């Protein structure tokens with residue numbers, strides 16, 4: 001700080017006390033100044049510190065800035081690297097896709113060639129299939145023709161004899177079956193000498209049939225013989241198979257058998273064969289519809305064995321013949337069936353219905369005929385061929401003859417009905433064989449019902465069932481005589497119901 005000279009050494013003479021005061025003023029001022037300088041210095045120091053701190057902050061900020069700049073630079077670099085890597089991957093993928101595309105294009109080209117070849121092959125195969133179907137159809141028709149010729153050669157009416165085993169097994173002496181010949185049966189009757197002087201004489205009754213089955217013959221063996229006839233039913237021929245014989249001779253065993261596979265009879269086996277064969281023919285374009293019915297004829301009255309309603313609501317039935325000669329029964333259950341099991345169910349229902357009636361009337365089933373019918377309609381749309389036939393399987397009433405004196409009332413009525421219908425069956429068959437102009441079908445319900453299945457357009461098979469007990473000798477002889485008459489008949493050539 002500058003001190004004014006005028007103030008200290010000026011022209012005006014001053015007194016010493018004045019000077020003293022002034023000096024002390026000056027000193028005070030100097031102290032003030034010093035204090036101020038001190039505080040200014042202190043402020044300066046503070047400012048310096050502040051400057052140093054600011055400088056440090058600036059340096060730090062510069063460092064931070066530099067770091068951030070570096071970071072930004074690294075980030076940019078990282079982004080670039082990432083971009084380059086992605087680009088490389090993209091280029092690589094593009095390349096891979098292009099490679100794959102070109103591989104697939106060549107595979108596609110190969111496939112197209114294969115497809116064209118396959119299409120040609122398929123069309124060639126289609127032609128072959130059509131040709132083979134034609135051949136198969138022609139083969140099937142030829143098979144039917146040959147099959148029918150064989151059946152005709154065997155005879156359109158055939159008689160098989162089946163001998164039931166004795167209850168204790170084996171066979172009685174009076175029935176002889178030669179081991180070398182399965183077509184002959186001999187009934188031997190030993191007649192005692194009345195005088196006792198001559199030895200007993202033996203009278204033999206010989207019968208010949210298309211086949212004689214002994215007591216050991218299995219159900220399978222028996223069915224094998226008639227399975228060809230069953231095939232005829234599918235080929236469009238009416239087929240009728242019935243079992244004739246005295247009560248207990250094995251008619252029901254032959255026709256129905258038991259539910260165990262090995263012991264099944266003709267009806268379940270025929271049904272099985274028909275459904276199997278129909279399935280096979282399906283591959284050749286054949287479609288079949290089957291309708292089953294089961295009826296009982298008792299005392300010349302018809303009873304629906306498939307009826308499921310209330311007993312009190314049972315309808316009455318009449319046999320009707322339509323203009324196209326088809327025989328139907330009014331109010332009867334005609335059940336469409338499409339499987340073997342369905343038919344087996346119906347057979348069970350029929351048996352239940354029969355046994356209900358059986359309980360009400362002892363032994364009734366032996367005294368009634370039961371007729372199972374399967375109507376078969378086949379169509380081959382592609383070939384415009386149709387066929388229609390009926391397979392008729394009949395378990396006849398017991399054929400035993402009762403003495404008129406032994407039967408009265410209801411029994412007499414039953415006996416007359418059974419004898420009437422069975423003898424009329426024989427009359428109808430021989431009238432057909434003799435080509436008589438009048439065939440008395442309508443004389444009994446049985447022959448009227450079987451009209452479509454007997455005669456020119458049908459194949460008939462009769463089982464004559466034999467009871468081997470010695471006390472059945474008379475009935476056995478009668479049965480064999482009846483069967484023998486039938487066997488002598490040759491019914492006119494059958495023609496298939498084809499349209």
Ligand SMILES: Nc1ncnc2c1ncn2[C@@H]1O[C@H](COP(=O)(O)OP(=O)(O)OP(=O)(O)O)[C@@H](O)[C@H]1O
Pocket residue numbers: 163164165215245246247248249250251252253254365366367397398465
């Ligand atoms: N070939 C056979 N082998 C073994 N058992 C048989 C044979 N034939 C019949 N039977 C048995 O003999 C008995 C009588 O047979 P089945 O009932 O079939 O006679 P049927 O002639 O039908 O009598 P019905 O007129 O009373 O109905 C049955 O127990 C049956 O199982």
